[in-house]
Amino acid sequence: MIYICVCYTNKKSNMKEIRTLRADEIECRVQQVKKNGCVLLIYKDARVDMRILDEVYGSENWQRTHEVINGNLFCNVEIWCDTKKQWVKKQDVGTESNTEKQKGEASDSFKRACFNVGIGRELYTAPFTWINLAENEVTESAGKFSLKFGISFSVKEIEYNDNKEIIKLVIIDNKKNVRFSYNLNALKKQTEEPADTQQQAKEYNEMLAKAIEEMKACKSYEEICSVWKKYPTFTKVDEFIIATKDMQKTYPNAKK
DSSP states (O other): OOOEEOOOOOOOOOOOOOOOOOGGGOEEEEEEEETTEEEEEEEOOHHHHHHHHHHHHOTTSEEEEEEEETTEEEEEEEEEETTTTEEEEEEEEOOOOSSSHHHHHHHHHHHHHHHHHTTTGGGGGOOOEEEEOOGGGEEEETTEEEEOTTOOEEEEEEEEOTTSOEEEEEEEETTSOEEEEEEHHHHHTTOSSOOOHHHHHHHHHHHHHHHHHHHHTOOSHHHHHHHHHHOGGGTTOHHHHHHHHHHHHHSOOTTO
């Protein structure tokens, strides 16, 4: 079975650079839930792809077709190149969704093809995103953990460097609380020899996790102060601040 949707062109010159995604164009999906936290993925949906294709190339200068190859549904996104006087095609295959099998596969193949066009490709540079969860935010059934109903996450801020790599990412929950904060520039100030973006992101997250772990292991107010001074990079990071305030409730300043 083949699904085809054709758009005609006015053949204007339209081969333009695709911009990076704004925070309000990015969605968050929970990939995995554990007892004390969850892993998030950031992604774009098909509506964002269509809007950017219209914005950059014009609604009459791109077309989308689907075809079945060896039993798999592929999407072709073609953009009119006025210089070459021909359609430039990008193609990719989709996977079925858990709800609407056929529609989900078509949508997924379209989004993947748009990645090949260049829309949202910067999302591949996102850091590993771990969200600490409280006990009342997680449910357990048959040994499997899941996020409680009503809890959701969204991207509040995102910034990129000249290579379209993510250098800043702030994620909040549905109550507007900051739950994840990543700032590559802050990490660079502590790094004597700059590494590549992905390695620095890994080091940043590992360092933040270590700082929070040490803070939670404190047994006195003096130890809390010591750990706070030890990690000046994270004194403006909400996750570290929250961990510190929680420990101060257990071990308040006796001199007050």
